Amino acid sequence: MRTNLKISNVTKIYPGCIANKNVSLEFESGKIYALLGENGAGKSTLVKILSGVIMPDEGQIFLNNKALKLNSPIDAKKNNIGMVFQHFNLFETLSVFENLIIDSNETRENLRKKIKSIMEKYNFSIDLDIPVLNLSAGQKQKVEIIRCLIRSPEVLIMDEPTSVLTEQETIELFSSLKKFSEEGILIIYITHKLKEVMSLCDEVAVMRKGELVSISKIIDEKIETLANKMVGQNLKTIKKKKLSKVSSDQLIKITNLNFKSEDPFETNLEEINFTVNRGECLGIAGISGNGQSELFQVLSGEIISDKKSIEFNKNFIGDKNPQERREYLMAFSPEDRLEQAAVPQMKIFENVALNNFKSSNFFKNGLINENKIKQHAKKIISDFNVNTNNIELKSQFLSGGNLQKLIIGRELITSPDLLICFNPTWGLDVGAINYIHETLIKINEQNKSIILISTDTDELLKLSDKISVIYKGKLSKKMNADEVTSEKLGILMGGGEFD
Amino acid sequence: MTVDINFIGLIIASIMASSVPLILASCGELITERSGVLNLGVEGMMIIGAISGFALMTVTGNLFLAVIGAMLAGVLISTIFAFLTQTLITNHVATGLALTIFGIGISAMIGKNFVGIPGKEFPVLFGGLKDSIPFLSPILFGHSVVFYFAFALPFITNYFLKKTKIGLIVRAVGDSPDSASNQGINVRLVRYLCILYGGAMCGLAGAYLSMIYTPQWIENMTGGRGWIALALVVFSTWNPIKILIGAMIFGGLTIIQFHMQAIGVRIPVQFLTALPYIVTIIVLVVISRDSRKIRLSTPSSLGKSFYKDN
Numbered sequence: 001m002r003t004n005l006k007i008s009n010v011t012k013i014y015p016g017c018i019a020n021k022n023v024s025l026e027f028e029s030g031k032i033y034a035l036l037g038e039n040g041a042g043k044s045t046l047v048k049i050l051s052g053v054i055m056p057d058e059g060q061i062f063l064n065n066k067a068l069k070l071n072s073p074i075d076a077k078k079n080n081i082g083m084v085f086q087h088f089n090l091f092e093t094l095s096v097f098e099n100l101i102i103d104s105n106e107t108r109e110n111l112r113k114k115i116k117s118i119m120e121k122y123n124f125s126i127d128l129d130i131p132v133l134n135l136s137a138g139q140k141q142k143v144e145i146i147r148c149l150i151r152s153p154e155v156l157i158m159d160e161p162t163s164v165l166t167e168q169e170t171i172e173l174f175s176s177l178k179k180f181s182e183e184g185i186l187i188i189y190i191t192h193k194l195k196e197v198m199s200l201c202d203e204v205a206v207m208r209k210g211e212l213v214s215i216s217k218i219i220d221e222k223i224e225t226l227a228n229k230m231v232g233q234n235l236k237t238i239k240k241k242k243l244s245k246v247s248s249d250q251l252i253k254i255t256n257l258n259f260k261s262e263d264p265f266e267t268n269l270e271e272i273n274f275t276v277n278r279g280e281c282l283g284i285a286g287i288s289g290n291g292q293s294e295l296f297q298v299l300s301g302e303i304i305s306d307k308k309s310i311e312f313n314k315n316f317i318g319d320k321n322p323q324e325r326r327e328y329l330m331a332f333s334p335e336d337r338l339e340q341a342a343v344p345q346m347k348i349f350e351n352v353a354l355n356n357f358k359s360s361n362f363f364k365n366g367l368i369n370e371n372k373i374k375q376h377a378k379k380i381i382s383d384f385n386v387n388t389n390n391i392e393l394k395s396q397f398l399s400g401g402n403l404q405k406l407i408i409g410r411e412l413i414t415s416p417d418l419l420i421c422f423n424p425t426w427g428l429d430v431g432a433i434n435y436i437h438e439t440l441i442k443i444n445e446q447n448k449s450i451i452l453i454s455t456d457t458d459e460l461l462k463l464s465d466k467i468s469v470i471y472k473g474k475l476s477k478k479m480n481a482d483e484v485t486s487e488k489l490g491i492l493m494g495g496g497e498f499d
Numbered sequence: 500m501t502v503d504i505n506f507i508g509l510i511i512a513s514i515m516a517s518s519v520p521l522i523l524a525s526c527g528e529l530i531t532e533r534s535g536v537l538n539l540g541v542e543g544m545m546i547i548g549a550i551s552g553f554a555l556m557t558v559t560g561n562l563f564l565a566v567i568g569a570m571l572a573g574v575l576i577s578t579i580f581a582f583l584t585q586t587l588i589t590n591h592v593a594t595g596l597a598l599t600i601f602g603i604g605i606s607a608m609i610g611k612n613f614v615g616i617p618g619k620e621f622p623v624l625f626g627g628l629k630d631s632i633p634f635l636s637p638i639l640f641g642h643s644v645v646f647y648f649a650f651a652l653p654f655i656t657n658y659f660l661k662k663t664k665i666g667l668i669v670r671a672v673g674d675s676p677d678s679a680s681n682q683g684i685n686v687r688l689v690r691y692l693c694i695l696y697g698g699a700m701c702g703l704a705g706a707y708l709s710m711i712y713t714p715q716w717i718e719n720m721t722g723g724r725g726w727i728a729l730a731l732v733v734f735s736t737w738n739p740i741k742i743l744i745g746a747m748i749f750g751g752l753t754i755i756q757f758h759m760q761a762i763g764v765r766i767p768v769q770f771l772t773a774l775p776y777i778v779t780i781i782v783l784v785v786i787s788r789d790s791r792k793i794r795l796s797t798p799s800s801l802g803k804s805f806y807k808d809n
Contacts, residue, residue: 053681072683073680073681073682073683074683077683085681088678089675089677089678089681089682090675090678091670091671091674091675091678091679092674092675092799093670093674093794093795093796093797093799094667094670094671094674098667098670098671101664101667102664102667102668102671102682102684103682103683103684131795133794133795
């Protein structure tokens with residue numbers, strides 16, 4: 001039997017924001033549907049309504065022409081709607097099997113058999129008796145998918161499933177999803193990644209600011225047309241940066257940098273050597289987990305290393321902490337915006353003051369000079385296009401893009417000589433990505449340098465002058481960006497070599 | 500010098516008897532904490548149980564009723580805690596502390612009329628077998644039903660948490676209330692029940708003190724045992740079997756240091772009194788050193804309020 005899912009005139013209003021405005025959509029099994037939109041476009045709200053986590057203010061959901069009342073996630077489950085959330089709903093300290101049996105009414109033996117047959121069918125291999133916290137993100141996602149499959153769902157909804165996956169895991173996920181679709185499961189795929197939509201889906205619905213803006217077939221669309229629909233304006237496409245004249249003036253020199261970790265989950269760094277000149281952007285590519293975060297921490301001073309291993313502006317600063325390094329005009333934008341870069345519960349203007357202790361006059365006799373900080377925060381907000389005018393807002397309520405702009409702004413307003421950033425556009429929407437990219441290019445044009453550690457190859461090729469690849473804690477030779485192709489990078493990132 | 504083997508048996512039995520209230524209260528609190536709720540009101544709930552049990556025993560003369568009444572009193576006072584922390588989303592730590600202060604105060608008030616009244620003898624099981632086997636008899640036979648229950652409880656608790664569906668749900672709620680809620684588990688209900696169960700066990704622990712261990716009412720008679728029970732839960736890394744070990748060590752050292760003080764060993768009294776606390780904690784820390792296992796049995800959401808946003 002074919003499955004038909006209909007969303008009819010759904011509206012959901014939160015105080016101060018309309019999350020979904022009169023959204024109507026219809027889905028048929030046998031196809032993979034994409035629900036596309038920027039962060040905050042209302043996709044997640046719609047998905048939460050479909051899975052019974054929240055209730056709509058108006059409108060109805062029909063499954064096979066039967067009106068559904070989804071008051072809780074159980075109702076969605078009972079009606080054969082399966083859902084894999086972006087943030088996993090797993091119990092980390094319970095074993096995989098315990099995670100799966102908790103909402104099942106079957107006996108242990110039957111369930112185990114069922115899980116085994118599902119895993120065989122789709123070629124999953126997961127040890128059922130180890131705790132979930134020992135699994136990789138991709139495996140955790142598979143556990144979530146198995147959880148849905150146990151109930152033989154008619155509808156499977158995936159919310160931003162690839163944000164935590166490696167490229168290989170993404171490929172595996174896509175082939176599984178295609179299999180599910182062939183077997184008659186209706187698949188709704190929520191994402192803001194255009195490439196994925198193009199390669200996986202059959203039809204695409206685009207949302208913007210809570211409203212549905214278009215429904216179309218993938219064969220009628222191109223990446224650019226979808227991007228424009230998503231953002232609602234014609235994007236200035238940034239061309240690959242022209243190789244600016246990089247001066248021969250050396251800014252930072254890393255010599256024989258080593259880092260040995262006691263934590264088995266961290267990567268050791270071995271014999272890292274590189275230099276960056278003024279006005280240069282060095283891109284460091286690699287598959288995540290190959291030592292990027294360790295390298296970032298060593299460069300930023302979160303991990304102290306040998307004094308002589310880092311020479312910056314003719315000073316040896318390997319033994320300096322981040323605060324002291326900032327005094328030498330280095331600036332940092334870490335990967336995890338809400339954990340490392342900003343304090344989520346603190347207000348915007350308070351966060352702005354955090355990186356700036358000595359050289360500013362934010363503090364007088366141990367007291368906070370609030371007016372001064374607020375002025376400063378307002379300047380950052382207007383200079384860096386942060387989309388809010390309330391500097392009293394807690395930073396956790398900023399969207400990812402706005403928070404990143406705020407952080408980059410905070411770092412750059414002191415006009416540092418070197419900015420080290422780690423996945424600066426991770427999880428951001430197209431508009432914000434473009435803005436950040438333009439900003440980074442501008443820095444280079446002002447003869448300042450950047451070390452860009454990123455897992456996004458397109459971003460690296462677009463912004464870097466020189467590129468190195470990190471693999472298992474070792475850094476490859478620097479290559480000129482215009483001689484590098486994604487294919488070459490791919491080989492190096494997989495641990496291969498070429499001449 | 501020949502040591503009477505029966506005498507050693509008697510000492511062990513008295514050590515076990517003194518650890519009963521700790522085991523009961525800890526195992527109750529363990530379930531509460533495994534569901535993610537930190538209830539610092541153990542001491543308060545115990546003392547309420549102690550006075551309720553003793554008062555009911557004196558007034559009605561019915562021991563069974565008194566024990567049940569003490570447990571219900573524990574449930575009742577923990578309901579206040581549950582309502583505040585789960586329905587009104589107050590802070591666990593502050594509410595728990597308030598509960599203890601409240602419990603000590605109100606028990607003293609009720610207890611005024613019961614000071615100096617002698618308790619009743621609590622019936623023992625297998626009393627006739629007391630002299631049947633040397634050494635083992637005093638350990639195994641002639642104890643109250645609560646005593647036997649207490650020593651079975653850690654194993655029951657362990658089985659409940661590891662092998663039953665409800666135990667799994669309790670652990671899941673303590674691990675990630677958000678995920679549990681998204682799975683359709685009623686987090687608030689589970690936590691309510693776990694808090695009430697903890698209250699019942701603390702009430703029983705209190706009743707054991709005032710009705711069986713030292714059958715009389717003395718103001719503040721729990722004497723910090725509630726805090727020890729709390730510490731046992733944490734230092735045992737939420738493992739009921741280790742609670743049993745910890746409670747025995749604590750009970751044992753308490754008894755031994757009494758004897759040492761009595762024979763006049765030349766060690767400062769303060770040090771001897773502190774000894775059970777220090778040694779218990781050291782032993783539990785040492786036997787629970789595996790950080791991976793700690794991570795697995797620590798309820799990640801412990802002490803964090805959960806509320807559903809709509």
